[in-house]
Amino acid sequence: AEEGGFRPLDEASLVAYIRATPALAASLGGRVDALTVKEVGDGNLNFVYIVLSDAGSVVVKQALPYIRCVGDSWPMTRERAYFEASTLQEHGRLCPDHVPEVYHFDRAMSLIGMRYIKPPHIILRKGLVAGVQYPLLAEHMAEYMARTLFFTSLLYNSTTDHKAKVAQYCGNIEMCRLTEQVVFSDPYMVAKYNRWTSPFLDEDAEAVRGDDELKLEIAELKSIFIERAQALIHGDLHTSSIMLTTDSTQVIDPEFGFYGPMGYDVGAFLGNLILAYFAQDGHADQTNDRKAYKEWILKTIEESWNLFHKKFVGLWNKHKDGNGEAYLPAIYNNPELLSLAQKKYMTDLFHDSLGFGSAKMIRRIVGIAHVEDFESIEDASMRATCERRALDCAKAILKGRRQFEGIEQVIAHVQSIT
Ligand code: ADP
Ligand code: SR1
Ligand code: MG
Ligand code: MG
Structure with a gap:
């Protein structure tokens, strides 16, 4: 016993x-x-x-x-x-x-x-490796993220209720510390469990450890992750935490749940889709060059953010006169001002999402816990080529995230990396 x-x-x-x-x-x-x-x-x-x-x-x-x-x-x-x-x-x-x-x-x-999520539901990451298109994925994940994040934030709740919940989830400290270590620290130093596709990526991993600009930015993201009790986030919203069919999408495994920055969830989902995109060349064969599938992934990334934005702001407008204490109706009482406040909030959330999504891409390539998207590419040289593109993309987005004005610009950047 x-x-x-x-x-x-x-x-x-x-x-x-x-x-x-x-x-x-x-x-x-x-x-x-x-x-x-x-x-x-x-x-x-x-x-x-x-x-x-x-x-x-x-x-x-x-x-x-x-x-x-x-x-x-x-x-x-x-x-x-x-x-x-x-x-x-x-x-x-x-x-x-x-x-x-x-x-x-x-x-x-x-x-x-x-509840047992029955077949034909499969893990999304496996569907992405197999090249399966899911027409409702963006709509369903936008709905999930908008509702869970909006209704657990100060846009909907009083500060009294919010702080009681923050205190409850503060107890998930060990899981938060695990993320602090494996996402925000280990990839940027020599650490026991780090690994990468060696020898191909030896210099790339060393470059991450020697990139001062990247280290300054990751410190800022780490602080936001630890300090910003914005909403009850899932905390591990990668593509293996989603089970789906073409008409049903189910989110599992929120054991890292705590009151943290919304962008950590949104970024996890988008960043893992970008990883899936860069892995596709390693899955192409004579029967399927995966070009159409890569386009579908990019369209899904674009729709996911745009639908999330629309649904989240829609919930905000619907509940603007409720109990939420972040933007009191007595102060933000004209439509122009509220619209400006929403624009600033969503722009900050977008940039947080790009930063966290990129950090989560980097940790999957040079840290512990790699992903099947790349691990299932048998040819190590081809795998390293795919991983390097993803790594270079993530580093550039993380450093330049504040310059992106919309998801379309991010997609254009992803497409520019060959
Ligand atoms: P871990 O916390 O170890 O990552 P997960 O919650 O992700 O565990 O579950 C591991 C696997 O178990 C999933 O990849 C999925 O195949 C299966 N699984 C988990 N929850 C369910 C569920 N509710 N219905 C069906 N299969 C599930
Ligand atoms: C030891 S790190 C294991 C990873 O798996 C979980 O799903 C989380 O992503 C964690 O970072
Ligand atoms: Mg899991
Ligand atoms: Mg888990």
Whole structure:
């Protein structure tokens, strides 16, 4: 037995746990006599089980006290399960179409029971590697980001309510510190877990560590990440945190959830789409040059930002006379002034998103935790060529982010890198 009633489960012991847990048994239609249990966790941190009965299904996710992809030499708080369950519930309330329901949460066991997102849903990153187009992805992700970020911000809430929530999520400190390390620090120094496609990118990694301008900018982004309690963000919104079909989009895995800068979520999504774009040449073959697919990715990036902008400002206009205390109606009471305030807010958010998105691209190329988009390119020389383009693109956008006036200019910059 481990501390506080915790014990790590496996496929066999999970069955006994389910039989003793009414909420989980109910999700299986009460038919717990013959269960199929399969561990399917392919993420970096946790264990995930799909459980099926004749009459229902459930996914059970358990956090063990270490980082799965490294092992028990890197301990990590199991409390991440509490913040994941809390964020799933809060984001699910605000955006039920795009977040799986939580059926059961056991804090002592660091265990969540949630809706099984059934096939043909797959992880978006896998769809991007396979070259599948998703016509509703931009619309759905814009909706998810606009609703979760707007309704947890001071544009909608009083400062009293906001600060109580900020205090609650301040407890997710260890996960925030993990991000501070692997996104904002390790790629810019010699660090134990850094890796890159060597020897091809040896000089590129060294150049990142020697780039003073880049280091000044990453320090600014790190400060914003730590200091700006703007909204309840997902905190890990890359393309492996999205499961989808052509008509359904579901966001999973918000264990890094806390009150942070909105641009960290928006940037994670856009930056990971840009990584997918630069990986496409490595997936091209004689039957498919991936040119049309690259265009689709760029169109999706453009639509995602533009739709997010429209929906977010639409929510702001709809609720401008509500409880939100950031822009009091008594002060911002003429349409021209409100419109100016919105323009400034959205421009700052755009530049934050470009900065954070670029930082998240860089860490996937020269830090720990690489992405399947590139890792699945077998030819190391070709992989390095794709990665170098993505790295050069990210460095330029991160440094020059304040010069971009619209997403179309960002797309033009991405296209200019060959
Ligand atoms: P980690 O925190 O370790 O990254 P994830 O939450 O990303 O774990 O889940 C790992 C994998 O488990 C996902 O890539 C997906 O294949 C599967 N998975 C997670 N949640 C669900 C769900 N609700 N329904 C179906 N599959 C899921
Ligand atoms: C040890 S870093 C592991 C990474 O995987 C998670 O999904 C986060 O992105 C984290 O940075
Ligand atoms: Mg994950
Ligand atoms: Mg995770």
